[in-house]
Amino acid sequence: MENMMEKVCPNCGEKLPGDSSFCMKCGTKIEEDGPGIEQEQPAQAPGFWQKNKKKIIIAAAAVAAVVLVFVIVNAVQASNLKKELERGWCKIEGEEGAYILCVLDFSEDEIEYRLETGYAWMDTTVATYDYKVISGNKIKVLRYGDDWETIRVELSDDKKAMIVSPALTSTDNEEIWVNID
Known part of the structure; x- marks a missing residue:
């Protein structure tokens, strides 16, 4: 026209x-x-936006709601994992008569790995790592240089055992720690 x-x-x-x-x-x-x-x-014929404005707004609101729920759930799970990690964790290594208690001590943002022998003068901290919880079952650990490594953490149903993979204190694929609290 x-x-x-x-x-x-x-x-x-x-x-x-x-x-x-x-x-x-x-x-x-x-x-x-x-x-x-x-x-x-x-x-002028109505454009895509005019034709679908209501649907687009509803879809955007739905996506925003799903993202918000995901963020909230992840934050709650991460907070719960942090609380569980800050309990005492240990494992026993060695041979008959020469046992060493290995301890993982999580604080707000550090992991202390120490060995306790039963003789205070021999007890020693082997390593201290920075860490941060990133989800309900993963942490990031700064062990070597500036590279943060993702570590998967699985807790038993009763929260008395923890499987860490890859292992924090060895080159193994995973290690098992028990709760000493």
Whole structure:
């Protein structure tokens, strides 16, 4: 549809052809750039946004709600894991008569790995690692240089045993720690 200019008389409101200089009804002079000139816009088909605005808003709100629920659930699970980690964890290594108690002590943002022999003068901290909980079953540990390593943590149903993989204190694929609290 072609754009058509049409004029409206500023005095009486009569619609006039686009080339009119005077109103045919009341005789008022029509100025070229003055009031009374309207441009008729072609009718446009509604775009995708106009057609689907309500559906798009509902879909965006649903996605935002799902993301929010995911973030909240993950934060709660991460908080619960942090509480469980901050309990005392140990394992016993060695041979008959020469046992060593290995202890993992989690604090707010550090893991202390120490060995306890039964003789205080021989007890020693082997390593201290920075860590952060990233989900309900994963932590990031800074062990070597500047690279954070992802460690999976699985707790038994009764929360008395913990499987860590890969192992924190050896080159094994996993290690099992028990709760000493």
